[in-house]
Amino acid sequence: MTTKKADYIWFNGEMTPWGEAKVHRLHSPLVFVGDVGMGVNPPEGYTTDVIIAAFPWGAYLGAEALDQGIDAMVSSWNRAAPNTIPTAAKAGGNYLSSLLVGSEARRHGYQEGIALDVNGFLSEGAGENLFEVKDGVIYTPPFTSSALPGITRDAIIKLAKDLGIEVREQVLSRESLYLADEVFMSGTAAEITPVRSVDRIQVGEGRCGPITKRIQQAFFGLFTGETEDKWGWLDQVNP
Structure with a gap:
C-alpha cells in the first residue's frame, strides 16, 4: 500500500507536485467488494477493489475552528x-x-x-x-x-x-x-x-x-x- 500511495501522489503531480503543494489534500482510501452482483452474501473467493480519492481540504469544522x-x-x-x-x-x-x-x-x-x-x-x-x-x-x-x-x-x-x-x-x-x-x-x-x-x-x-x-x-x-x-x-x- 505504501508503494501504491507514493505512485498515486506522483501521478497527481501535475496538479500539486509533492513538496510544492500550497493546499492540504485529504487522501481517502476505499476498499470494497466489486463486481459480485446484488445481495449481501458475496461468493467465496471474492476479491476486493481499492480506490484512493484525493480532495482539496481546508479546515473541516471552519476556518477559525483550530x-x-x-x-x-x-x-x-x-x-x-x-x-x-x-x-x-x-x-x-x-x-x-x-x-x-x-x-x-x-x-x-x-x-x-x-x-x-x-x-x-x-x-x-x-x-x-x-x-x-x-x-x-x-x-x-x-x-x-x-x-x-x-x-x-x-x-x-x-x-x-x-x-x-x-x-x-x-x-x-x-x-x-x-x-x-x-x-x-x-x-x-x-x-x-x-x-x-x-x-x-x-x-x-x-x-x-x-x-x-x-x-x-x-x-x-x-x-x-x-x-x-x-x-x-x-x-x-x-x-
Whole structure:
C-alpha cells in the first residue's frame, strides 16, 4: 500500500507536485467488494477493489475552528452498541451514525455533534474522537464506549505522554464535559479542534486552552516536518 500511495501522489503531480503543494489534500482510501452482483452474501473467493480519492481540504469544522474553537451539542442519537456492527472499524456503513449526529447538531446551529454510547456515557464526535482536560490530565473515552480507535487519537496520546501530560482512557459521563477545563476533538479531517462550548455551556475560558494548544503545536510541528519524527510516522515520497 505504501508503494501504491507514493505512485498515486506522483501521478497527481501535475496538479500539486509533492513538496510544492500550497493546499492540504485529504487522501481517502476505499476498499470494497466489486463486481459480485446484488445481495449481501458475496461468493467465496471474492476479491476486493481499492480506490484512493484525493480532495482539496481546508479546515473541516471552519476556518477559525483550530484557533477559536467550535460550539458542540450532545446528540439525541447514540453510537451503535458494540455487538451490533463493528464500531471499531472505519467502515462506510458506520457513517450513517455520523450523519445523524452531525446533521442534528447543524440543524440546531452547532458546528458539531457529540454522541453518547448505549449506556449514556461519552463516545465520540460525529466524525472525531473526543478528549477533555481536567486539572492538567487528559481524558478520553475507551473503545468499550464505541469510540473509534482513530489514528489521530493514538498520535495525540503518544504526543501528550512525550510532553509529560498524563492521559487516562476511562468511561466519562456527559456532565464531565460541562465541568472540564478544556475539550477538544481529533481526526484526520478535523485534526485537533478545540470545543469552546457544549450545549451552550462554556468550556473553560471559551477558547483553545493551554494543553490543547501544546498538543496542537506538537501535532502540526511533527506533520509539517518542523520537529523530529521520533515514531517513524512520516514517509518521504520522492518523484
